[in-house]
Amino acid sequence: xxxxxxxxxxxxxxxxxxxxxxxxxxxxxxxxxxxxxxxxxxxxxxxxxxxxxxxxxxxxxxxxxxxxxxxxxxxxxxxxxxxxxxxxxxxxxxxxxxxxxxxxxxxxxxxxxxxxxxxxxxxxxxxxxxxxxxxxxxxxxxxxxxxxxxxxxxxxxxxxxx
Amino acid sequence: xxxxxxxxxxxxxxxxxxxxxxxxxxxxxxxxxxxxxxxxxxxxxxxxxxxxxxxxxxxxxxxxxxxxxxxxxxxxxxxxxxxxxxxxxxxxxxxxxxxxxxxxxxxxxxxxxxxxxxxxxxxxxxxxxxxxxxxxxxxxxxxxxxxxxxxxxxxxxxxxxxxxxxxxxxxxxxxxxxxxxxxxxxxxxxxxxxxxxxxxxxxxxxxxxxxxxxxxxxxxxxxxxxxxxxxxxxxxxxxxxxxxxxxxxxxxxxxxxxxxxxxxxxxxxxxxxxxxxxxxxxxxxxxxxxxxxxxxxxxxxxxxxxxxxxxxxxxxxxxxxxxxxxxxxxxxxxxxxxxxxxxxxxxxxxxxxxxxxxxxxxxxxxxxxxxxxxxxxxxxxxxxxxxxxxxxxxxxxxxxxxxxxxxxxxxxxxxxxxxxxxxxxxxxxxxxxxxxxxxxxxxxxxxxxxxxxxxxxxxxxxxxxxxxxxxxxxxxxxxxxxxxxxxxxxxxxxxxxxxxxxxxxxxxxxxxxxxxxxxxxxxxxxxxxxxxxxxxxxxxxxxxxxxxxxxxxxxxxxxxxxxxxxxxxxxxxxxxxxxxxxxxxxxxxxxxxxxxxxxxxxxxxxxxxxxxxxxxxxxxxxxxxxxxxxxxxxxxxxxxxxxxxxxxxxxxxxxxxxxxxxxxxxxxxxxxxxxxxxxxxxxxxxxxxxxxxxxxxxxxxxxxxxxxxxxxxxxxxxxxxxxxxxxxxxx
Numbered sequence: 001x002x003x004x005x006x007x008x009x010x011x012x013x014x015x016x017x018x019x020x021x022x023x024x025x026x027x028x029x030x031x032x033x034x035x036x037x038x039x040x041x042x043x044x045x046x047x048x049x050x051x052x053x054x055x056x057x058x059x060x061x062x063x064x065x066x067x068x069x070x071x072x073x074x075x076x077x078x079x080x081x082x083x084x085x086x087x088x089x090x091x092x093x094x095x096x097x098x099x100x101x102x103x104x105x106x107x108x109x110x111x112x113x114x115x116x117x118x119x120x121x122x123x124x125x126x127x128x129x130x131x132x133x134x135x136x137x138x139x140x141x142x143x144x145x146x147x148x149x150x151x152x153x154x155x156x157x158x159x160x161x162x
Numbered sequence: 163x164x165x166x167x168x169x170x171x172x173x174x175x176x177x178x179x180x181x182x183x184x185x186x187x188x189x190x191x192x193x194x195x196x197x198x199x200x201x202x203x204x205x206x207x208x209x210x211x212x213x214x215x216x217x218x219x220x221x222x223x224x225x226x227x228x229x230x231x232x233x234x235x236x237x238x239x240x241x242x243x244x245x246x247x248x249x250x251x252x253x254x255x256x257x258x259x260x261x262x263x264x265x266x267x268x269x270x271x272x273x274x275x276x277x278x279x280x281x282x283x284x285x286x287x288x289x290x291x292x293x294x295x296x297x298x299x300x301x302x303x304x305x306x307x308x309x310x311x312x313x314x315x316x317x318x319x320x321x322x323x324x325x326x327x328x329x330x331x332x333x334x335x336x337x338x339x340x341x342x343x344x345x346x347x348x349x350x351x352x353x354x355x356x357x358x359x360x361x362x363x364x365x366x367x368x369x370x371x372x373x374x375x376x377x378x379x380x381x382x383x384x385x386x387x388x389x390x391x392x393x394x395x396x397x398x399x400x401x402x403x404x405x406x407x408x409x410x411x412x413x414x415x416x417x418x419x420x421x422x423x424x425x426x427x428x429x430x431x432x433x434x435x436x437x438x439x440x441x442x443x444x445x446x447x448x449x450x451x452x453x454x455x456x457x458x459x460x461x462x463x464x465x466x467x468x469x470x471x472x473x474x475x476x477x478x479x480x481x482x483x484x485x486x487x488x489x490x491x492x493x494x495x496x497x498x499x500x501x502x503x504x505x506x507x508x509x510x511x512x513x514x515x516x517x518x519x520x521x522x523x524x525x526x527x528x529x530x531x532x533x534x535x536x537x538x539x540x541x542x543x544x545x546x547x548x549x550x551x552x553x554x555x556x557x558x559x560x561x562x563x564x565x566x567x568x569x570x571x572x573x574x575x576x577x578x579x580x581x582x583x584x585x586x587x588x589x590x591x592x593x594x595x596x597x598x599x600x601x602x603x604x605x606x607x608x609x610x611x612x613x614x615x616x617x618x619x620x621x622x623x624x625x626x627x628x629x630x631x632x633x634x635x636x637x638x639x640x641x642x643x644x645x646x647x648x649x650x651x652x653x654x655x656x657x658x659x660x661x662x663x664x665x666x667x668x669x670x671x672x673x674x675x676x677x678x679x680x681x682x683x684x685x686x687x688x689x690x691x692x693x694x695x696x697x698x699x700x701x702x703x704x705x706x707x708x709x710x711x712x713x714x715x716x717x718x719x720x721x722x723x724x725x726x727x728x729x730x731x732x733x734x735x736x737x738x739x740x741x742x743x744x745x746x747x748x749x750x751x752x753x754x755x756x757x758x759x760x761x762x763x764x765x766x767x768x769x770x771x772x773x774x775x776x777x778x779x780x781x782x783x784x785x786x787x788x789x790x791x792x793x794x795x796x797x798x799x800x801x802x803x804x805x806x807x808x809x810x811x812x813x814x815x816x817x818x819x820x821x822x823x824x825x826x827x828x829x830x831x832x833x834x835x836x837x838x839x840x841x842x843x844x845x846x847x848x849x850x851x852x853x854x855x856x857x858x859x860x861x862x863x864x865x866x867x868x869x870x871x872x873x874x875x876x877x878x879x880x881x882x883x884x885x886x887x888x889x890x891x892x893x
Contacts, residue, residue, distance in 0.1 A: 042864075043864050045753075045754045045755075045857075045864060045865040045866065045867065046752075046753045046754060047844070047854075047867065048796065048799040048800035048801045048853075048854075049799075049800040049852075056754075056865075057844065057857060057865045058864075058865060059504075059859045059863055059864065059865045061500075061501065061504050062500035062501050062503050062504035062842075062859060063500060063842075064842050064843070064844060064857045064859075064865055
C-alpha cells in the first residue's frame with residue numbers, strides 16, 4: 001500500500017534525488033532524503049483550533065502525525081481527494097509532517113547545474129519554502145524547503161508531533 | 163564561572179544519569195551503614211565512589227573528582243577495617259552527597275553552582291587523618307604506597323590483612339579446596355599496575371582465579387598498590403606451578419600460597435543465606451507486599467548477627483543483579499509501546515479478515531488455516547503487549563528510597579524520634595505514574611513528621627511508644643496502586659478543623675457544623691486551608707495539601723484521609739497503575755471520535771431535549787439535586803458552536819463528567835463504547851491544545867482525540883466559557 005522510496009538519499013555532490021509531487025498543474029520536488037514515506041490518502045481526524053491548512057492527524061504505524069494540505073498552504077483551491085491523492089510523510093530535524101498532494105509522479109535525479117536560485121518574481125513572501133527551481137526538459141520543478149513551509153510559530157506547533 | 167568539560171555532545175546526559183545513580187547508591191548505603199557496619203555495603207559505597215571519581219576525572223570535573231576521591235579514601239578506611247563506626251562521619255558524608263548532586267548539575271548547567279567542594283574535601287581529609295591517625299597502630303592502609311617496607315611477603319605479614327579480609331568478604335562462596343596467593347611488587351617499580359595485572363592474568367589463564375583484591379578493574383584504573391591477594395582454586399600443594407610462574411614475573415619480590423581459611427566470612431554468607439521465609443508472620447502479611455524495611459535513624463536497633471550476614475548477602479545479590487540489567491532510553495520503550503499498540507490494532511483487523519474469508523469460502527482448508535493463524539497471532543500479540551507494558555513498570559522503591567534520607571534529615575532538624583517503616587517497596591507501577599507521585603508523597607511524609615508526630619517529651623508524657631512511627635506502604639488493589647502514609651502522632655480533631663475552617667473564612671458556621679467528622683477531615687485539602695499554617699522549613703514551600711490533592715486527581719487518582727485524635731493519621735492515595743493505557747468512554751462528536759477517560763466520567767444519559775432547562779441562554783440539566791450546564795463536546799473543544807442535536811430516536815446523548823467538584827454534561831452524537839486506549843502525545847499541533855490530553859489509535863486504525871476533562875471544566879469555571887458555570891458541591 002505504501003510506495004516506499006529507495007532509502008538512498010541524495011547526498012553526493014552534483015546531484016539531487018527528488019520526489020516529484022503534483023499540485024494543480026504545477027510540479028514540486030522534495031529532497032528524497034527528507035521523505036519518510038508516501039501513503040495513500042486516508043481518513044484524517046480533524047483537531048479543534050488547528051491552523052486552517054492543518055487538516056488534522058493520522059496514525060502512521062502507531063505514530064500520530066499532523067497532516068497539512070499543501071493546496072491550502074499555497075492558497076490554491078482545495079479539492080476532494082482522488083485515487084491519485086497521496087500523503088507524503090516528510091521529516092526535517094524540526095518537523096515530521098504529512099503533506100497532501102494531488103499525486104506523486106516520479107523520482108528524478110537532478111544535476112546540480114540544472115537548479116537555479118529562486119527568481120525574484122517567484123520569490124516574494126514565499127521565498128523561504130522554495131529552495132530553488134529545477135529545469136528539466138522544458139518542465140519546471142519547484143524544490144520545496146520543508147522547514148520553510150511553516151513559520152516559526154507553526155514549526156513550533158508541529159514540532160512535537162513526529 | 164563558566165565550566166567546560168571533556169564531553170561529546172549528548173554525553174552530558176549519560177554522565178548525569180550514571181553519576182546520579184552512583185550518588186543515590188552511596189546515599190542509600192550510608193543510611194544503612196549508619197545503622198551498623200556491613201562489609202557488603204561498605205564495598206558497594208566504595209565502588210560507587212570509585213566509579214564516580216573515575217568518571218568525574220574522565221570528563222575533567224576536577225572539583226568533583228577531588229571531593230569523591232576524599233570520600234573514597236574515607237570509605238577505604240572502613241573497607242580495610244581501620245575505621246569501624248560511621249556515625250561520626252554521617253553528617254559530613256551526607257552533606258557531601260548533596261554537594262555532589264550540585265556538582266553533577268554543573269555539567270549540564272555549564273557553570274559553577276557551588277563553592278562547597280574545596281572546603282568539604284579538606285574537611286573529609288582532615289577527618290580521615292584524625293581518625294586513622296588515632297587508630298594507626300594495627301594495619302596501615304593498603305593504598306599507602308611506598309610506605310611498605312621491602313621484606314619477604316607473607317600471609318602473616320599484617321600489611322596483607324585488609325586485602326585478605328576484603329577478598330574473603332567479596333569472593334563468591336564455594337566448597338572446593340581454595341588457596342590464598344599473596345604477591346608483592348617491588349615498591350620502586352614504575353609499572354606496578356602492569357605487574358599486578360600480569361599476576362592476575364597469569365592466574366586467570368591457568369584457570370584457577372576466583373577473585374583478586376584489588377580486582378582487575380581497580381588495577382586498571384591505577385589505584386596504586388604493590389600488594390595483591392588472590393583467591394584461587396586448589397590446595398597449596400597443587401599450586402606449585404602457579405607459584406613458580408608468578409614468581410617468574412619481573413619485579414615480583416614475593417609470592418606465597420596458603421590454604422584459604424574455610425570458616426571465612428565469605429562462606430558464612432553463603433550458608434546463612436537461604437530462601438526459606440523467615441517466619442509465619444510473613445505468610446500472614448498482605449500477599450502483595452511481602453517486604454518490610456525499618457529505618458531508625460536516631461536509635462539503631464541491635465541487629466542479630468545472622469540477620470546482618472543475611473542482609474550482606476542480599477546486597478551482594480543485588481550487585482550481581484545490577485549487572486544483568488541494561489539501560490534503555492525511555493523513548494525507545496515508548497516507541498516499542500507504539501508499535502505494539504499498532505500490532506494489537508491489526509490483530510483485530512486480521513481476525514476480521516479471516517472471518518470474512520471463512521464466510522466467503524465456506525469450509526475451505528485455506529480459510530481454516532487463515533483463522534487458526536489469526537488466532538495464534540492474536541495470542542502472541544496479546545502476550546507481547548503484556549510484556550511491553552511490563553517493561554515500563556518499575557518498583558515503587560525508586561520513589562520510596564528517597565524517604566529514609568528525608569526522614570533522617572527532618573528528624574535531626576526537629577529532634578523528634580521517628581522510625582520509618584517501608585512496606586511493599588517492590589510494588590510495581592508504570593513509569594508515567596512513578597514520575598509524578600514523588601512530590602505529593604514527599605509532601606505527605608514531611609507533613610506527618612512536622613505536624614503529626616509529637617516531640618519526644620510529649621509522647622513520653624502521654625505514654626506513647628518511642629520512637630514514633632511513620633509507615634509508608636504500597637500495594638496493588640483492584641488494578642490500582644494504593645499508597646498510604648501513616649503516622650502514630652497526635653491525629654486531627656474534626657471539631658478543631660471545623661472551627662479553623664470557619665476562622666479562615668472558608669465556610670459559614672452552619673455549613674461547617676453540617677459536616678460529619680469524616681467530611682471535616684477533608685477540610686485539610688481545601689484550597690487556602692493549609693497554606694498559611696504549613697509554611698515551615700520542613701513541610702513548607704507554601705504549598706498546601708490542596709495542591710497534593712489536585713495533582714493526584716489530575717492523574718485520575720483520589721486521596722482519602724482518616725484520623726483518630728491522639729492516635730494518628732492515615733492518608734491514602736489511590737492511583738491508576740499506568741497513565742499510558744487508560745480506560746475510556748469512546749463517543750462520536752462531530753467529525754471525529756473522542757475518548758473520555760473513565761476516571762472523569764460520572765454517568766451517561768439519554769434524555770429528551772424538552773427536559774433540558776435554560777439558564778441565561780444556556781442549556782442546563784437538572785439531575786437529582788444538581789443543576790449541570792450542558793455543552794456540545796465538539797463546541798467545548800473549540801469547534802464552531804452548533805445547537806444541540808438529537809439522535810435518530812429523538813434523544814440527546816449526554817456524558818456527565820466531573821473534575822474536582824465541578825460537573826458538566828457533554829452532548830455527543832453517539833456512544834461508541836468503552837475501551838482501553840493507549841495515550842499518545844498530540845504535540846502542539848493546535849497551537850493551543852486546551853481540553854485535549856492527547857490522541858489514541860482506534861481499533862479501525864484511525865486517530866481519536868483524548869479529552870482532558872479537568873482542563874475542559876477548568877476552562878469553563880475560569881470564566882472563559884458562557885455565564886452558566888458548573889455546579890460546585892460542598893467538599
